Amino acid sequence: QVRLVESGGGLVQAGGSLSLSCVASVRTFTIYDMAWFRQAPGKEREFVAYISRTGDFTLFADSVRGRIGISRDYLKTLYLEMNSLNAEDTATYYCAADDRAVRTTYRVATEYDYWGQGTQVTVSS
Numbered sequence: 477q478v479r480l481v482e483s484g485g486g487l488v489q490a491g492g493s494l495s496l497s498c499v500a501s502v503r504t505f506t507i508y509d510m511a512w513f514r515q516a517p518g519k520e521r522e523f524v525a526y527i528s529r530t531g532d533f534t535l536f537a538d539s540v541r542g543r544i545g546i547s548r549d550y551l552k553t554l555y556l557e558m559n560s561l562n563a564e565d566t567a568t569y570y571c572a573a574d575d576r577a578v579r580t581t582y583r584v585a586t587e588y589d590y591w592g593q594g595t596q597v598t599v600s601s
Contacts, residue, residue: 477501478500478502478508478573478589478590479500479501479502480498480499480500480501480571480572480573480591480592481498481499481501481592481593482496482497482498482569482571482592482593482594482595483496483497483498483499483595484496484497484595485568485569485595485596485597485598486597486598487598487599487600488561488597488598488599488600489599489600490561490562490563490599490600490601491560491561491562492561492599493557493558493559493560493561494558494561494597495555495556495558496512496555496556496558496569496571496595496597497553497554497555497556498510498512498553498554498555498556498571498592499552499553500552500553500554500573501552502552502573505548505550505552506529506530506550507529507575508529508573508574508575508590509526509527509528509529509573509574509575509576509579509582510526510527510529510546510548510554510571510572510573511523511524511525511526511527511571511572511573511582511588512524512525512526512546512554512556512569512570512571512572513569513570513571513572513585514565514567514568514569514570514597515567515568515570515594516566516567516568519567521570521585522537523537523582523583523585524536524537524544524556524569525537525540525544525546525556526546526582526583527546527547527548527554529575531547531548534546535582535583537583539564540558540565543558543559543560543561544556544557544558544559545557554571556569556571558597561597561599562599562601563599563600563601564599565597565599566598566599567596567597568594568595568596569594569596569597570591570592570593570594571591571592572585572588572590572591572592573588573589573590573591574587574588574589574590575589576589
């Protein structure tokens with residue numbers, strides 16, 4: 477069973493920074509591709525960033541590219557570093573994991589079988 481627990485959300489002023497973490501309770505972390513998604517009230521869940529199971533391939537949504545970094549470590553933790561935050565970044569942020577052998581897309585939520593409960597990020601203007 478895969479359990480993902482996010483933390484690090486909170487209230488931050490526009491222009492500020494925030495770091496999110498996601499701890500995975502899994503036997504072997506390196507078999508999972510990982511991603512961050514976010515969902516604002518009244519909106520669909522949207523892709524934010526992806527990192528491959530080996531950590532050597534990353535993708536970012538156009539809306540966050542240049543402001544956000546994604547990384548993972550061998551302690552089974554996924555990270556999201558966010559800078560220059562603005563009000564449009566306000567959302568609940570979810571980490572997602574999947575271990576399928578062949579991946580055709582990275583930005584679609586249905587490609588990920590495992591999800592955390594989310595952590596709220598609020599950016600005040």
